[in-house]
Amino acid sequence: MATRTEYVYSLVPRKETYVHAEPDWIEAVPPEMLCTACKRINDGWFPRAIDVVARNRFSGWMPSMWWVAVEISCRNLVALLEPYLRHFSFGQCLGEGGRIDPKYVTMYHRPYILLHGDEYTSYRTCRVCKATWYNCKGQRSIRALRSDFAAHPIRQDSTGSLYVTEEVADIVVAKCFKQMKLIRIPLDDARPPGWTGVGEEFDYQIPVPWRWQDDP
Numbered sequence: 362m363a364t365r366t367e368y369v370y371s372l373v374p375r376k377e378t379y380v381h382a383e384p385d386w387i388e389a390v391p392p393e394m395l396c397t398a399c400k401r402i403n404d405g406w407f408p409r410a411i412d413v414v415a416r417n418r419f420s421g422w423m424p425s426m427w428w429v430a431v432e433i434s435c436r437n438l439v440a441l442l443e444p445y446l447r448h449f450s451f452g453q454c455l456g457e458g459g460r461i462d463p464k465y466v467t468m469y470h471r472p473y474i475l476l477h478g479d480e481y482t483s484y485r486t487c488r489v490c491k492a493t494w495y496n497c498k499g500q501r502s503i504r505a506l507r508s509d510f511a512a513h514p515i516r517q518d519s520t521g522s523l524y525v526t527e528e529v530a531d532i533v534v535a536k537c538f539k540q541m542k543l544i545r546i547p548l549d550d551a552r553p554p555g556w557t558g559v560g561e562e563f564d565y566q567i568p569v570p571w572r573w574q575d576d577p
């Protein structure tokens with residue numbers, strides 16, 4: 362049966378909010394969980410949960426965590442999309458004072474997808490964990506592979522960003538369009554010529570100094 366889906370959508374909050382990862386937590390997480398360089402989630406950790414510790418309050422529908430590529434979502438959004446998230450692993454969010462914030466969860470799945478652009482798009486690959494991400498000048502050339510959405514209508518890339526099919530996008534528009542927006546990405550059946558899935562090796566390091574100024 363032909364599918365009407367010709368696009369997928371990047372799912373992003375209308376209001377960007379940020380939460381700072383607790384430096385002591387970042388330094389204490391096992392190297393099997395997060396890459397020691399780029400702080401992306403290692404493939405081998407799946408499906409174990411990832412519990413994050415922040416040093417300030419979570420807010421918004423999808424707060425970004427500084428320094429760490431772990432996607433955080435509010436439970437309202439997860440409840441709305443729950444039938445489409447069965448391949449995800451969920452973890453807890455601990456906020457100020459180490460208390461669990463019951464309104465938020467971490468979420469990830471493996472394998473992650475890699476969007477691609479045209480022949481002018483470059484890719485970068487972390488020298489340590491080999492996670493790859495694209496490095497495009499402008500969004501217009503970005504494409505997603507149709508087959509990446511054959512089994513699951515919600516996928517993530519290596520940074521934790523979420524991409525949804527039209528079926529899921531319809532739910533977002535109907536139920537939470539004030540909170541979330543959708544950025545359209547054309548589906549493509551093929552990678553561009555010369556695509557290898559591996560980019561220039563890159564030493565990604567957390568910017569220094571990354572601790573807050575009030576830290577000793």
Ligand SMILES: [Zn+2]
Pocket residue numbers: 396397398399400401487488489490491492
């Ligand atoms: Zn890495």
